[in-house]
Amino acid sequence: GGRLRDGEMLFGNAYIALQGKPVELDVQAESAPGQGWRLPRIAWRDPGALSASGSAALRGDASIEALDLQLDSPDLAPLRERYLSGFLGLAGLAQLELSGGLDAQLSLRGGDLSQASARLREVRLRDAQGRFRFDGLDGTLAYSDAAPRESELSWRSGALYGLEFGATRLPFSSDHGEFRLQRAISFPMLGGRVGADNLRLRPPAGGKGLDLRFGLNLDKLDVGQLSKALDWPAFTGELSGRIPEAHYADERLELDGGLAMQLFGGTVEVSSLAMERPLGVAPTLSADLALRNIALESLTGVFGFGSITGRVYGRIDSLRLVDWQPTAFDAELHTEKTRGVRQRISQRAVQDLSS
Secondary structure (H helix, E strand, C coil), rough: CCCECCCCCCCCCEEEEECCCCCEEEEEECCCCCEEEEEEEEEEECCCCCEEEEEECCCCCCCCEEEEEEEEEECCCCCCHHHHHEEEEEEEECCEEEEECCCCCCECCCCCCEEEEEEEEEEECCCCCCEEEEEEEEEEEEECCCEEECCCCCCEEEEEEEEEEEEEEEEEEEEEEEECCCCEEEEEEEEEEEEEEEEECCCCCEECEEEEEEEEEEEEHHHHHHHHCCCCCCCCCCCEEEEEEEEECCEEEEEEEEEEEECCCCCEEEEEEEECCCCCCCCCCEEEEEEEEHHHHHHHHHCCCCCCCCCEEEEEEEEEEECEEEEEEEECCCEECCCEECCEECHHHHHHCCC
């Protein structure tokens, strides 16, 4: 028993940096010849930041055989630098801003998560790079690798890559190592609605990484608001679509199905969507696009060069964006004769396109 005045500790990916703020420590430990250590009592008191108590069993190589912990944090803000930098850095979230309160319980068996629950109190998460934000996270989360457990979480508002969305409630259930959404949910976004269903999450276990699956619905999102938020040209129209299943594993997100945008009197259909490192360094996106009956006069008017008229059809296949900048694609575009629509290009447009 005693006090740690300062110091740094590294256990696997867990990096603890006390930063000159003392903590109270109380540990009981025992071992037998040829066996690892048992810790019948662990108590860690970091006033205003984190209190932890529980027990543990360590193997001969000091890896965790069993761990039971109760955690309480009245203020999550100092946890990033003092306790979470190792984990957040690996996830590409080194500058994640945290606030609010949390108390939690967790159990590990054989090094894998067995049981866990958390009570969130007005938690706010904000990515410093602007990739996401959640405000007013409140409620409980519960995970089980055996008997069923139920929980419910809500948020007041949030944003994804600058796209604001509204409040919703998420009822969850968990058993046999899987975390599931009990029913479909939806929330307002960009003048329409975004819905999710069939969410299933398996945390890392047995040498396998995180595995996440979910369905996604987009209903009449305003492309004008989307263009403004992403600093695109002033496109107008609607975005709708259904992704029956999105699958995230090994830092890769693959989306089945497709999306359709009603733009400039025609349709843009997006398929074969996939993302690598969506929250990591240099995220990449790949997709195929099909264009049908797009009014060129309206399209070219947005870009501010000379006039082109006609109805355009074609494909943009194997499109690849790295850090949201295009690096490759294979495109074929053409106009088709349409009654009442002239197919013309102005001299200014020829000059602007050439230069």
